[in-house]
Amino acid sequence: MRHIEHRVPARRGHGRVRAWHYALAALALLSVTAPLRAASLADGLIVRFTANTRAVLEKSSAGTSQLMQRLSTKTGLSLHVKRPMSGQQHVIKLDGPVDADTLDTLLQRLQQDPAIAHVEADYPIHPFAVPDDYFYPNQWPLHSAADVPAAMNLPAAWNTTTGNPETVVAVIDTGILPNHIDLDGRVLPGYDFIVGFEVGDNTLLEQYPSYMTYFRTNDGDGRDDDPTDPGDWVDIDDTYAMLSVGNTCNPQDSTFHGTGIASIIAANTDHAHGIAGIDWQARILPARVSGKCGGSRSDMIDAIRWAAGIEDPALPSNPYPARVINLSLGSNNACGFAEQAAINEAWAAGAVLVAAAGNDAVNLDSTPVAPASCENVIGVGAVREDGARAYYSNYGQSLTIAAPGGEDANSGGTPMVVASNRGVKAPVEGSHFRHVAGTSSAAAHVSGVLSLMVGANPALTPHQLRELLVQSARDFPDTGIFRCDTQTCGAGLVDAYTAVTAAKNGYVNGNEPPPISAAEGKEDDEPVAIETGVSGGASGNVSLFLSLIMLSVWLARRRTTTLSRT
Ligand SMILES: [Ca+2]
Ligand SMILES: [Ca+2]
Ligand SMILES: [Ca+2]
CATH class of the missing domain: 3.30.70.260 (ACT domain)
Structure with missing residues (x-):
């Protein structure tokens, strides 16, 4: 029997018990069923x-x-x-x-x-597709906008398409747990881009050579072809070691951030388990760039090119070029030249890039965050379910669109539910779920909708996809302390139904299809400049915009009151 519950059981004991029951049931792996519906004939x-x-x-x-x-x-x-x-x-x-x-x-x-x-x-009618996944009733971002003002209208969109198995979405993040019940069968071979520290990088590192060399990678080596997430926990000793090499980071339990992001975009759906994904068919290309205490911008830049299918003699070829690249991470810097160049090349190669705005509640017009502030990136801010800006979301004119990011229940909002693992350090066996909120989730929601759009009409260019996404957005409601408008939160609220319909038709509401930008694909013609290093620390650290509420559905002891923003 299916349990219907409209709120995530934040701190109640039965939530924990129920999740354990779920964890046992989740050991069985089930196939995905996603029938496509033919056009109606009278x-x-x-x-x-x-x-x-x-x-x-x-x-x-x-x-x-x-x-x-x-x-x-x-x-x-x-x-x-x-x-x-x-x-x-x-x-x-x-x-x-x-x-x-x-x-x-x-x-x-x-x-x-x-x-x-x-x-x-007299046409045949059928109910809008509503998946039977266990946590679907809790996934307000996917529901009808008639029920939740900021929701993305997925049931109506799924009636048009549940996705296309040819669509590849890259998740540049902490890696992935490919055997999670909600990702099994959907994950392509990816790559692990995190390089180790080298002793020569810093004389202080010589104090901790064996400990530090593969500290950040946390998988015992440098770059490799296995992007499985070994965990990104940080304990007190780790923070002292990092301080010794000039980096600060705070203790935390493992986030399994990339697994959560991938599940928002493309979880296995309509199989009675876990959560529903936005795209029921697309495949995830995992690129691991963030380990213990984050990652480096240079690794992220390499990963962007590789994900888009651009050859790099130092890396194996990517036979699955992504059409959508999700970047739920970044650094508190202006967009760097090297970063912008990689983004332009990926965009010209056919990948539409989506980046989280960040969770510091700052105005990006004066305090930029990259890659969200870069050109040719869809920057995404987060809203709560009433359509107001989430209190933590960065904002400003550089944002393209807003999508659900949720809030902690203690802030009066409702968080997301995503695939995760209950390991505090390394992952443990089993498929589990946790509550999150943040612009990371908001970006993943947009990537999922873009994936449906690409699946519905693979001929669309990144420029056309962005234009159609923007034109199909709904107006912001006049609500909340942090009211969204086009100056602060982008063009509007993402709407999967109108976006997918627009992608299929090639236009919105009878508009002509958007012209292809004259600049598109011409970045290679620009003169080559030498990066000066003043454009925002291209070698700087990258942090996750995870803003995970460290409450999991299986561990009541975890904190519920704060959003961690690393
Ligand atoms: Ca490695
Ligand atoms: Ca690895
Ligand atoms: Ca599922």
């Missing part, structure tokens, strides 16, 4: 006859036969009265479904007949 008509004709139909079956015979001859199709219906109308049956052209002709001919006041097609 198989009947709804007709309102004139009053005189209705009188004939009521009185005499012979008169009815005679009328239908005449209309059948007139239209060349066999027509029968199936039944009278409400509104003084009749249901007319055809011998079988007819295509759109035949239907048009049929309707025109009948509409001109003196016996008929009004006629229209």
Whole structure:
């Protein structure tokens, strides 16, 4: 039996018990079922006859036969009265479904007949797709906007498409747990970009050579072809060691951030377990760039090019170029030249890039964060379920759009539920889930919607995808202490249904398709400049915009009151 629960059980004991039950059940791996729906064909008509004709139909079956015979001859199709219906109308049956052209002709001919006041097609209807995943009732960002003001209208979008297995979405993050029940079968071979520290990097490092060399990678080596997330916990000893090499970072439990982000975009869906993903079919390309105490911008830049399929002689080829690249991380710097160049190349190669705004509640116009502040990046701010800006979300004119990021229950909001692991340090066996909030989740929501758009119309360029996403956004509601507007939160609230419809049609609401930017694809022609190092610390550290509420559904002892913003 399916349990319906409208709020995440934040601190109640039964949530923990239920999650354990879930964890046991989750050991069974299930396949994904996601039937695509064919376009509806009319198989009947709804007709309102004139009053005189209705009188004939009521009185005499012979008169009815005679009328239908005449209309059948007139239209060349066999027509029968199936039944009278409400509104003084009749249901007319055809011998079988007819295509759109035949239907048009049929309707025109009948509409001109003196016996008929009004006629229209009787289409089959079906319920909007609602997945049966256990936590779906808690996933307010996916629900109908009629129920939750900031929700993204996924049921209506899924009625058009549940995605395309050819679509590849890169998640540049902490790596991934590919065997999680909600990711199993969906994860492509990725790459682990984190290089180790080298003793020569810093004389102080010589005090801790063996400890520090692979401290950040935390998997015993430098770059490798296994992006599995070994955990990114930091304990007190680690913080002292990092201080010795000039870096500060705070103790934390492992986040499994990349697994959560991937699950928002493309969790296995409609299999009764875990959460629903936005795209039920797309595949995830994991690129690991963040380990203990974060990562470096240079690794992220390499990962962006590689994810887009750009050859790098130092790396193996990527046979699965991504059409969408999610960057739920960054640094508190202006966009660097090297960073912008990699982004431009990836964009020109066909990848649309999405970046989280960051969680410091600052105005990006004066305090930029990269890559969200870069050109050719869809910068995403976070809203709560009422459509107001989440209190932690960065804001400003450089943002492209806003999407659900949620808030801690203690802030009056409702967090997300994402795939995770209950390991405090290294991952442990089992598929688990936790609550999160932040612009990381908001960016992942946009990446998921873009993935559906690419799946619906793979010919769209990154520029067209961005234009259609922006044009299809809903206006911000006038609500909240931190009211969103186009100066602070981007063009509007992302709407999956209108975005997917726009992608399929190539335009929004009868607009012409957006012109392809003259600049698009021409970045390679620009003169090569030497990076001076003043453009924002291209070698600086990258941190996750995880803002995880360190409350998991299985561990009540974890803190619930603060959002960690590293
Ligand atoms: Ca490694
Ligand atoms: Ca590795
Ligand atoms: Ca699921």
